[in-house]
Amino acid sequence: xxxxxxxxxxxxxxxxxxxxEIIAKVPSILHTPxxxxxxxxxxxxxxxxxxxxxxxxxxLETVLGFLAVLLATLNVVGGFVVTDRMLEMFKAKPKxxxxxxxxxxx
Amino acid sequence: xxxxxxxxxxxxxxxxxxxxxxxxxGSPKRARLGNGVAAAGMxxxxxxxxxxxxxxxxxxxxxxxxxxxxIGVVIAVPxxxxxxxxxxxxxxxxxxxxxxxAASLVSITEFVxxxxxxxxxxxxxxxxxxxxxxxxSFSGSAIAFAKLQELMTGRPVTxxxxxxxxxxxxxxxxxxxxxxxxxxxxxLLWALLALSFVLGIAFVLPIGGADVPVLISLxxxxxxxxxxxxxxxxxxxxxIVAGTLVGASGILLTRLMSKAMGRSLSNVLFSAFGSxxxxxxxxxxxxxxxxxxxxxxxxxxxxxxSRVAIIPGYGxxxxxxxxxxxxxxxxxxxxxxxxxxxxxxxxxxxxGHMNVLLAEANVPYEQLMELDEANSELQTADVALVxxxxxxxxxxxxxxxxxxxxxxxxxxxxxxxxxxxxxRSMRPGFAGIENELLYNPKTTLIFGDAKDTLTKIVxxxxxx
Numbered sequence: 001x002x003x004x005x006x007x008x009x010x011x012x013x014x015x016x017x018x019x020x021e022i023i024a025k026v027p028s029i030l031h032t033p034x035x036x037x038x039x040x041x042x043x044x045x046x047x048x049x050x051x052x053x054x055x056x057x058x059x060l061e062t063v064l065g066f067l068a069v070l071l072a073t074l075n076v077v078g079g080f081v082v083t084d085r086m087l088e089m090f091k092a093k094p095k096x097x098x099x100x101x102x103x104x105x106x
Numbered sequence: 107x108x109x110x111x112x113x114x115x116x117x118x119x120x121x122x123x124x125x126x127x128x129x130x131x132g133s134p135k136r137a138r139l140g141n142g143v144a145a146a147g148m149x150x151x152x153x154x155x156x157x158x159x160x161x162x163x164x165x166x167x168x169x170x171x172x173x174x175x176x177i178g179v180v181i182a183v184p185x186x187x188x189x190x191x192x193x194x195x196x197x198x199x200x201x202x203x204x205x206x207x208a209a210s211l212v213s214i215t216e217f218v219x220x221x222x223x224x225x226x227x228x229x230x231x232x233x234x235x236x237x238x239x240x241x242x243s244f245s246g247s248a249i250a251f252a253k254l255q256e257l258m259t260g261r262p263v264t265x266x267x268x269x270x271x272x273x274x275x276x277x278x279x280x281x282x283x284x285x286x287x288x289x290x291x292x293x294l295l296w297a298l299l300a301l302s303f304v305l306g307i308a309f310v311l312p313i314g315g316a317d318v319p320v321l322i323s324l325x326x327x328x329x330x331x332x333x334x335x336x337x338x339x340x341x342x343x344x345x346i347v348a349g350t351l352v353g354a355s356g357i358l359l360t361r362l363m364s365k366a367m368g369r370s371l372s373n374v375l376f377s378a379f380g381s382x383x384x385x386x387x388x389x390x391x392x393x394x395x396x397x398x399x400x401x402x403x404x405x406x407x408x409x410x411x412s413r414v415a416i417i418p419g420y421g422x423x424x425x426x427x428x429x430x431x432x433x434x435x436x437x438x439x440x441x442x443x444x445x446x447x448x449x450x451x452x453x454x455x456x457x458g459h460m461n462v463l464l465a466e467a468n469v470p471y472e473q474l475m476e477l478d479e480a481n482s483e484l485q486t487a488d489v490a491l492v493x494x495x496x497x498x499x500x501x502x503x504x505x506x507x508x509x510x511x512x513x514x515x516x517x518x519x520x521x522x523x524x525x526x527x528x529x530r531s532m533r534p535g536f537a538g539i540e541n542e543l544l545y546n547p548k549t550t551l552i553f554g555d556a557k558d559t560l561t562k563i564v565x566x567x568x569x570x
Contacts, residue, residue, distance in 0.1 A: 008341075011346050015346065016354045018125060019353065022125065022128050022129045023128060023132055023358055023359060024358070029461045030458060032194070032319075032459055033131060034128070034359060035356075035359060037131045038128060039329075041127065041128070041348050042205050044349070045205060045212060046148075046208070047151050047155050048337070050152070050171055051165075053166075054171065056167060064214055068212050069208075070175075070177055071178075074201065078200075080141065080145045082201065085186065085191075087137050088138070
């Protein structure tokens, strides 16, 4: 138990530094997509929710686990789709500025 | 290689994609790719989990897992796909909230399970932290959603002793955690849950609508930490890495965002910014003269300009006027008038929000100018057209040391020859601060709904 905890703490510490380093120089126009993207990433709690429901032994655990999987799925799927939709707006703008104007105008 | 090792290896791949994704999201070119990479990594992790052995058995309730996932997908995809772009901040808030809720539920379930298999007094700290942080993120995000969706007032909700009460509640939560650790009573877990729920609400109430995006970023970071706590409980490196990554980068992002608004994070969180309408200058604000004009006047003025700077703000998005605005810009360009957009970093309700909204309306990317570039170009503009912006053009940020927004970088609309200010009413903006620009002799105010007014201006430009 002691060793495992130490190993997790090591991972935690190293990841804190990685997390801070990789977003240190993000232009402000990408702050919103970045927030949304990292929102999707913490949806990985779905893996935890699956494990919890997958080892539920009582009705209470099953109900709680079921809700956890449901909420976590909302987080993961919604998070990635919203982010993709935001970033879609940024792609290849200079070349085809009017590409989608019919769709939008309707 | 055993099945367990293979799954752990896949988790490692997945964790790596998350790091690469965050890195990609930091550059405009690779952002979309980055998001896709993370989604792929997530899929790998989820599929791998179906094959995982827990305590020597395969997952129970696989059909229930699938049912819950299908329900989730059926709700999330249409919501994320078809909600209006202006409603994006609330959408991020709610998806973050459910993530916090899920993290909290995972911790609660683990608590219940540990209780049934271990001696009654055995509890671990990370389970309790997961409950506390996850629940705060859940209820806080719900209030943030309500504020942005205008289900409740966007103004800060304050009451006497608020920060003290919140401080006491936070401390009570920590004390409760210590007591639970010592006694292992299940009843107290529910007390902790209830307290965290109330704390999340109370923490968000005093934060004004303009600051809510910064808050969402912070709550996003909280959810990450709650996920990391669950990772400790479940013994999952993947959850620890992903959660910590979001937690750490989220806190930095939150600071960057408040910096873009010229404020410190503690100022954003604890000052109940925008609760008081501060009138700068001695005279009563209502008594001072302003010049107002009709959309037709504006049309004429614009038609005879040679350079026009458009300064959009959130009001533009609220009125759904970005398409009409682009139409106006195209009409003006048709007359040989040069048009550019001056985009404040915090225009809209989230940093970068305005760029997204204009891109959605097919405004050419190269016409968008960021703050510094826009300010140097504004000197040569004949007309600055302010649509639905207010605080981001308020000169008080430069001149008035007593103003709450003092120090925030602004777009210097007053450098242009003329200022056309499209405004719904004389009511102050989001931050609740009087705007001197309205009384500037260069300024002509055009009252009315932005979309309505712009449509009339387009007609006037066409006919002149």
